[in-house]
Amino acid sequence: MAATENKSPVNSKSLEENYSKKTLRKLQSEVCTQLSCSVCPKYRCTSLKMYDEHLKSKKHLRRKFRKESESLWYCEACKLKLPNDAEWVKILKVEVKSVM
Numbered sequence: 001m002a003a004t005e006n007k008s009p010v011n012s013k014s015l016e017e018n019y020s021k022k023t024l025r026k027l028q029s030e031v032c033t034q035l036s037c038s039v040c041p042k043y044r045c046t047s048l049k050m051y052d053e054h055l056k057s058k059k060h061l062r063r064k065f066r067k068e069s070e071s072l073w074y075c076e077a078c079k080l081k082l083p084n085d086a087e088w089v090k091i092l093k094v095e096v097k098s099v100m
Contacts, residue, residue, distance in 0.1 A: 039064045 019027070028047060035051050037043045040060055045051040054060055066083070073082035075091050082088050 039067055 032045050032047060032051065035045055035048075037051075037054065037060065040054070040063055043054060043060075045054060069084075073085060073088045074080070075082060075088070078091060080091065082091065
C-alpha cells in the first residue's frame with residue numbers, strides 16, 4: 001500500500017521563507033486595495049488585520065444593522081422606506097388624521 005501524504009495549508013512561516021518582507025508588504029497592499037466594505041463604502045484599509053478589525057468595530061456593526069433593518073419599516077400607502085419605528089408611528093398618525 002502506498003502511504004498518502006498529508007498536505008498542510010500554506011502558513012505564514014513558509015511565505016516568509018519564500019518571499020522577502022518587501023515583497024510580502026507589496027502583495028498585502030495589492031490585496032488590501034481590492035478589499036472593500038459593502039456597508040462602509042468610504043472605508044479603506046492598509047492591511048488584512050485592519051480590515052478584520054473594521055468588520056468587528058462598533059461603527060461597522062451599527063451601519064450593518066441599520067442597512068439590514070432599513071427595509072423593515074416600509075409604508076405601502078406612502079411607498080416610503082422608514083429608518084426606524086418612531087418614523088413609522090409618525091406616518092401612521094398622519095395617515096389616521098388624513099382619513100378622518
